Amino acid sequence: MPQLSSGGGDDLGANDEMISFKDEGEQEEKIQENAFTERDLADLKSSLVNESEINQSPNSAAVRRGQQAEQRGFAEKHREHLDGVSKQQDGGMYKTPTYPGYPFLMLPDPYLPNSSVSPSSNKVSVVQQSHGMHPLTSLLPYSNDHFSPSPPHLPTDMSQKTGVHRHQSQDLSGYYSLPPGGVSQITPSMGWQSQSVYPALSPCGFRQPYPSNLSSASSYSRFSHSLMLGPSGMHPTGIPHPAIVPPTGKQEHDQYDRGMYVKPQVEPKREKEPKKPVIKKPLNAFMLYMKEMRAKVIAECTLKESAAINQILGRRWHALTREEQAKYYELARKERQLHMQLYPTWSARDNYEAGLSGVAGEKSKADWGKKKRRKREKQQDSNTGKDPMTKHLLCLFRPDTAAPFFRRSNQIASVNSALFE
DNA sequence: AGACCTTTGAAGGAT
């Protein structure tokens, strides 16, 4: 963490070297203005975040070594995969599926003018691996031809605003009213579980040696095959989709992540009120990244608070190369595509007032207005520097082990003020 | 119990 060492001569500064992630960004901006290229900045950020990966407590050294080795393996695999894709593209369109072992559903590509079945990009499987890695990661053909993520730094042939109309989606009955044989293609018996693009991944879905107990159900795919069995959340097409969640709000991770949720026990109170299932938004690239990497960060930083985890993940996200990010943009595009196919009439607006934390449609507009008002007030406070919720998350490095731990700044306000005021 | 925090990106309404 270069910018931290500039402040003093100590290797670790005070007993607790502190990084305020909020302030840190400002420092980085200055550095960028002065000297660093964008890539350098990303590396700098990465080094900040990954500091803990390098400097770990002695008792975890072996663990870290294996971890780093596997990360290298992952990166190498990723590069190999990209190379392979590149080679395939040299020969034109995909001759064969990148991952022939996976069952694919051939979906018409809404991005193609004739909505014809594309041999490559349209192979969206409704099956996702029940591993920590996002299932689509390994299921989707990975072609730069179709790496057309929408972020500013990337081409925008997939832009949702350029003409794809949700409500004009073609009839999918031919694709989703699957015959028994078709359904069998997406059953767990296909043996896809044992296949992975990234062999470094442990069966539980996380790069070893992360404990398997961390592979919570949250790591299960939104399209988990297991979910195919439940009637609840069944899409009219007959293909259930995990984006459909019960209107009880919180997802039942002990069942299946977002998938074909089946209520284990009938709740008498709500039995009389059949709730309209809520179709949730498809995950964007960053959300997919978070879903995959959360457990890793939790294991590394011995931190569970999601707000803190998300800060770290946000920085790691920026530290990713564009190629690495492109993988997630592509996955997100596939997610949106599949979501669009499954729910052609769905709009993100549908969930605005649905009150997913409560019962769909029950949240009053007054409550919604309150929420909006709170947001506005918060924004104003933030602009005036009075944001009461600006709780700078601090990364503290233990002087003995250099292992990072995190505290809210309001928990160590005195130290914080001493350093930053 | 439920809102909040925190992140990025997508979507849609408002201007």
Next chain:
DNA sequence: ATCCTTCAAAGGTCT
């Protein structure tokens, strides 16, 4: 065209 707002996930924390 641009800006603003909401919601996706997650789980600890706060009210």
